[in-house]
Amino acid sequence: xxxxxxxxxxxxxxxxxxxxxxxxxxxxxxxxxxxxxxxxxxxxxxxxxxxxxxxxxxxxxxxxxxxxxxxxxxxxxxxxxxxxxxxxxxxxxxxxxxxxxxxxxxxxxxxxxxxxxxxxxxxxxxxxxxxxxxxxxxxxxxxxxxxxxxxxxxxxxxxxxxxxxxxxxxxxxxxxxxxxxxxxxxxxxxxxxxxxxxxxxxxxxxxxxxxxxxxxxxxxxxxxxxxxxxxxxxxxxxxxxxxxxxxxxxxxxxxxxxxxxxxxxxxxxxxxxxxxxxxxxxxxxxxxxxxxxxxxxxxxxxxxxxxxxxxxxxxxxxxxxxxxxxxxxxxxxxxxxxxxxxxxxxxxxxxx
Amino acid sequence: xxxxxxxxxxxxxxxxxxxxxxxxxxxxxxxxxxxxxxxxxxxxxxxxxxxxxxxxxxxxxxxxxxxxxxxxxxxxxxxxxxxxxxxxxxxxxxxxxxxxxxxxxxxxxxxxxxxxxxxxxxxxxxxxxxxxxxxxxxxxxxxxxxxxxxxxxxxxxxxxxxxxxxxxxxxxxxxxxxxxxxxxxxxxxxxxxxxxxxxxxxxxxxxxxxxxxxxxxxxxxxxxxxxxxxxxxxxxxxxxxxxxxxxxxxxxxxxxxxxxxxxxxxxxxxxxxxxxxxxxxxxxxxxxxxxxxxxxxxxxxxxxxxxxxxxxxxxxxxxxxxxxxxxxxxxxxxxxxxxxxxxxxxxxxxxxxxxxxxxxxxxxxxxxxx
Numbered sequence: 185x186x187x188x189x190x191x192x193x194x195x196x197x198x199x200x201x202x203x204x205x206x207x208x209x210x211x212x213x214x215x216x217x218x219x220x221x222x223x224x225x226x227x228x229x230x231x232x233x234x235x236x237x238x239x240x241x242x243x244x245x246x247x248x249x250x251x252x253x254x255x256x257x258x259x260x261x262x263x264x265x266x267x268x269x270x271x272x273x274x275x276x277x278x279x280x281x282x283x284x285x286x287x288x289x290x291x292x293x294x295x296x297x298x299x300x301x302x303x304x305x306x307x308x309x310x311x312x313x314x315x316x317x318x319x320x321x322x323x324x325x326x327x328x329x330x331x332x333x334x335x336x337x338x339x340x341x342x343x344x345x346x347x348x349x350x351x352x353x354x355x356x357x358x359x360x361x362x363x364x365x366x367x368x369x370x371x372x373x374x375x376x377x378x379x380x381x382x383x384x385x386x387x388x389x390x391x392x393x394x395x396x397x398x399x400x401x402x403x404x405x406x407x408x409x410x411x412x413x414x415x416x417x418x419x420x421x422x423x424x425x426x427x428x429x430x431x432x433x434x435x436x437x438x439x440x441x442x443x444x445x446x447x448x449x450x451x452x453x454x455x456x457x458x459x460x461x462x463x464x465x466x467x468x469x470x471x472x473x474x475x476x477x478x479x480x481x482x483x484x485x486x487x488x489x490x491x492x493x494x495x496x497x498x499x500x501x502x503x504x505x506x507x508x509x510x511x512x513x514x515x516x517x518x519x520x521x522x523x524x525x526x527x528x529x530x531x532x533x534x535x536x
Numbered sequence: 537x538x539x540x541x542x543x544x545x546x547x548x549x550x551x552x553x554x555x556x557x558x559x560x561x562x563x564x565x566x567x568x569x570x571x572x573x574x575x576x577x578x579x580x581x582x583x584x585x586x587x588x589x590x591x592x593x594x595x596x597x598x599x600x601x602x603x604x605x606x607x608x609x610x611x612x613x614x615x616x617x618x619x620x621x622x623x624x625x626x627x628x629x630x631x632x633x634x635x636x637x638x639x640x641x642x643x644x645x646x647x648x649x650x651x652x653x654x655x656x657x658x659x660x661x662x663x664x665x666x667x668x669x670x671x672x673x674x675x676x677x678x679x680x681x682x683x684x685x686x687x688x689x690x691x692x693x694x695x696x697x698x699x700x701x702x703x704x705x706x707x708x709x710x711x712x713x714x715x716x717x718x719x720x721x722x723x724x725x726x727x728x729x730x731x732x733x734x735x736x737x738x739x740x741x742x743x744x745x746x747x748x749x750x751x752x753x754x755x756x757x758x759x760x761x762x763x764x765x766x767x768x769x770x771x772x773x774x775x776x777x778x779x780x781x782x783x784x785x786x787x788x789x790x791x792x793x794x795x796x797x798x799x800x801x802x803x804x805x806x807x808x809x810x811x812x813x814x815x816x817x818x819x820x821x822x823x824x825x826x827x828x829x830x831x832x833x834x835x836x837x838x839x840x841x842x843x844x845x846x847x848x849x850x851x852x853x854x855x856x857x858x859x860x861x862x863x864x865x866x867x868x869x870x871x872x873x874x875x876x877x878x879x880x881x882x883x884x885x886x887x888x889x890x891x892x893x894x895x896x897x898x899x900x901x902x903x904x905x906x
């Protein structure tokens with residue numbers, strides 16, 4: 185029989201390598217499923233890498249895809265550091281996109297002020313949206329998982345309301361889309377690809393968040409609260425204020441992802457502005473061990489899988505379900521690895 | 537330590553890419569040498585749902601398969617369940633890069649992405665279903681589904697006993713509104729007492745939601761259910777409650793044998809084979825195809841045995857009138873469901889007006905959101 189015991193200590197090597205071991209196991213498991221579907225897994229994986237990294241187009245699309253993952257992943261990671269679960273990055277992204285779209289279409293701003301104003305609007309609105317969960321958590325101890333998760337549906341519905349109603353493009357044949365943004369409300373793209381300055385913005389925010397989380401007193405306080413609330417209280421850290429602040433910033437970063445999507449890629453607001461980025465961000469944050477640099481790396485790896493997944497359909501004729509299955513397996517093994525980091529299996533001899 | 541590990545993983549990925557072979561495509565063996573010297577057609581499709589949806593995407597895929605049998609079509613491929621909007625741009629580009637010279641994008645939300653990619657690949661022909669934007673190398677295609685919708689309405693109007701017909705519909709966009717109106721006009725042409733109750737699902741493909749919406753309208757007395765969705769779920773809900781069902785997209789009689797009446801259906805092969813031939817012959821030009829029953833793109837499926845002979849006769853008669861142009865579905869005088877005159881007597885709606893339709897006709901209970 186096997187029993188699980190809590191580990192007294194976990195080696196650092198095991199802790200850091202566990203997520204990657206998990207991905208490897210997911211790849212191997214998926215490989216068996218591929219074999220079962222009559223596809224050579226080595227061929228499938230190399231096809232995925234070829235699709236996502238094998239050409240300038242592939243690389244540009246992979247980095248483009250990673251942009252919203254980096255931004256939402258940073259937000260989710262920041263909250264995780266305090267053991268706060270922000271499941272609402274997708275909703276915050278939608279609200280950020282609404283803020284940016286409002287500025288782009290209805291503020292009357294012109295020229296060079298436009299993009300910074302759109303950025304600010306998305307930052308503040310995403311932050312306020314998540315801040316609601318922060319205030320509820322800090323003041324009356326409402327579970328932030330429930331609030332952030334359910335507010336996703338509200339945000340998505342607000343986008344639907346706007347594009348079917350007041351913001352519908354009057355010249356759009358009654359279809360549920362806003363008008364397209366003017367050129368000065370669009371981020372600049374590079375080398376005739378879709379990759380744009382939104383990616384650079386994400387990189388800059390990675391470094392800002394790195395410094396904030398690792399090198400400042402505030403970052404240290406968050407870590408202390410996350411590790412031991414009582415100790416933090418004892419040390420005189422204002423926990424309630426930190427909860428609100430952290431969730432605000434977490435939502436603000438996700439809101440900026442909404443800005444980079446509408447200003448950098450879609451140039452209008454429409455339904456489905458996020459392809460579930462806020463949810464993938466949760467996987468990203470776990471894999472990254474809640475570190476900013478980790479988020480950058482993991483987002484790019486996730487994008488390689490997502491963009492590479494196209495080739496499974498195009499070249500291997502596999503159904504789209506396989507790409508989802510792949511993601512699910514990765515998350516499954518990551519969660520399992522968390523369990524094994526905290527617990528160790530012990531073999532029990534049965535008594536004769 | 538951590539950084540080292542990350543580095544190791546990245547380099548492992550890169551090494552992996554470097555030393556594996558590029559996947560090779562296995563093309564269909566070339567057809568026996570032909571006298572004609574047209575261009576070989578490699579066609580690819582972007583689908584909004586899975587090919588197994590038994591509805592919209594399934595119908596397109598049937599058309600693809602017929603086209604694939606043409607001798608000059610060397611390869612066909614498809615990508616299913618592609619989200620509408622920016623995500624699709626990458627996939628369309630990827631197909632164009634892989635040498636497909638004819639690309640069909642089969643949902644409205646692919647319009648701007650298709651145009652964007654079309655501008656980057658002038659040598660590839662793009663056809664977008666249901667939109668209104670074209671380019672040098674991009675045309676549109678769609679069908680006058682309102683014609684068979686009208687006939688399906690005739691069947692519903694004759695078959696309903698409660699005079700309440702439930703209509704489960706996805707989004708209040710012109711295409712859907714046009715179908716609801718045509719259906720209602722058909723129903724009330726034979727049964728002026730009939731009303732059509734519309735329930736919106738805000739999704740094309742979500743069997744659970746579609747089923748719930750059907751339940752809602754069955755609860756208020758509907759005894760015939762029809763729909764503008766991509767799955768048979770609303771019809772299955774109807775059958776369970778002993779109501780009758782009129783489908784959409786394709787024949788779904790196998791899914792609901794006890795309730796099936798008929799359906800307005802697509803025969804996409806009509807347009808797919810024609811486009812493939814034009815590209816092959818080099819005669820393709822960007823146009824906006826909007827074909828009706830006469831060209832065979834849309835039709836009403838054979839009426840089931842639940843439909844009495846006299847009803848079948850009425851439907852056949854009206855079908856002949858539509859095909860000859862004698863019967864115009866949207867000819868005046870038409871009132872909207874608020875009592876205003878929408879189309880004056882002696883006039884008929886133009887194609888442009890029909891394509892932007894945003895009001896409900898008299899007899900529809902529901903809200904267009906306008």
